[in-house]
Amino acid sequence: MFDQRTLLIVTKHQKEKIITPLFKKAFNITCKVSSDFDTDLLGTFTGEIERTDNPYSTLRNKCLQGMKAENSDLAVASEGSFGPHPQLYFAPADHEIAIFIDLKNNIEIAASETSMKTNFNGRLVKSFNDLLSFAEECNFPSHAIILRKDQQCKAPIFKGITTIESLNKAYEFLIQKYNSVFAETDMRAMYNPSRMLVIEKVFKNLIKKINSCCPQCKTIGFDIMEVKKGLPCMNCGFKTKSVLANNYQCKKCNYLEERRHPNGIFFEDPMYCDICNP
Numbered sequence: 388m389f390d391q392r393t394l395l396i397v398t399k400h401q402k403e404k405i406i407t408p409l410f411k412k413a414f415n416i417t418c419k420v421s422s423d424f425d426t427d428l429l430g431t432f433t434g435e436i437e438r439t440d441n442p443y444s445t446l447r448n449k450c451l452q453g454m455k456a457e458n459s460d461l462a463v464a465s466e467g468s469f470g471p472h473p474q475l476y477f478a479p480a481d482h483e484i485a486i487f488i489d490l491k492n493n494i495e496i497a498a499s500e501t502s503m504k505t506n507f508n509g510r511l512v513k514s515f516n517d518l519l520s521f522a523e524e525c526n527f528p529s530h531a532i533i534l535r536k537d538q539q540c541k542a543p544i545f546k547g548i549t550t551i552e553s554l555n556k557a558y559e560f561l562i563q564k565y566n567s568v569f570a571e572t573d574m575r576a577m578y579n580p581s582r583m584l585v586i587e588k589v590f591k592n593l594i595k596k597i598n599s600c601c602p603q604c605k606t607i608g609f610d611i612m613e614v615k616k617g618l619p620c621m622n623c624g625f626k627t628k629s630v631l632a633n634n635y636q637c638k639k640c641n642y643l644e645e646r647r648h649p650n651g652i653f654f655e656d657p658m659y660c661d662i663c664n665p
Contacts, residue, residue: 397453509571531578601637
């Protein structure tokens with residue numbers, strides 16, 4: 388289906404360094420990076436251009452606009468968002484989504500990955516030493532830093548800072564002109580190796596989905612549509628919140644299949660039981 392076709396990678400933040408090797412290994416394709424479409428037009432992490440849609444709509448629009456600009460019928464793209472973890476609200480998380488669109492065969496497949504392995508952070512700093520402490524917490528200089536006068540300020544913004552010299556220069560400019568400096572992590576992929584690792588995982592998830600075929604009609608993208616909880620407790624038999632089965636469904640023929648015990652366990656440890664360990 389994809390043999391000897393060209394895959395457009397819609398990015399301006401060097402994600403192709405991760406995506407190209409993965410897709411060339413999985414499929415007999417040529418990879419090309421978009422050059423005629425600026426993905427920042429749909430929103431930036433620092434807010435100069437506000438994102439008006441939810442992450443998935445933004446991602447899909449990014450991919451389709453990139454395909455139109457490059458006259459491509461096969462493309463991938465990804466989008467990241469950062470904030471509290473969906474279950475562990477006290478911890479920051481990186482949520483990445485990726486999409487694969489094949490206009491020739493009318494196929495659209497998406498995958499996601501959520502990770503707590505992120506340096507996402509930001510705060511007002513009171514001195515240059517305070518800024519250095521923040522930088523150390525954020526794995527500087529391997530991970531870049533952004534400085535501006537406050538969190539809402541859209542200009543001036545100093546992005547992609549990766550040296551002590553440039554960090555000091557930007558700090559001195561802001562502190563002398565505004566007497567205020569807000570430091571934050573640069574979450575653009577090429578400046579954030581931790582995020583690149585999560586991006587790698589989400590595209591591995593995407594490739595796995597692409598290679599998953601419906602047992603009935605052989606359409607690709609046979610995927611989990613529903614997660615059923617209720618794995619019984621080993622001690623009392625009570626239904627826990629752990630996964631009992633995954634329900635798969637084909638988007639084309641609607642074939643349904645339940646796959647029990649996806650994690651390879653038939654009973655849950657009592658420590659995760661609301662009866663045994665309330």
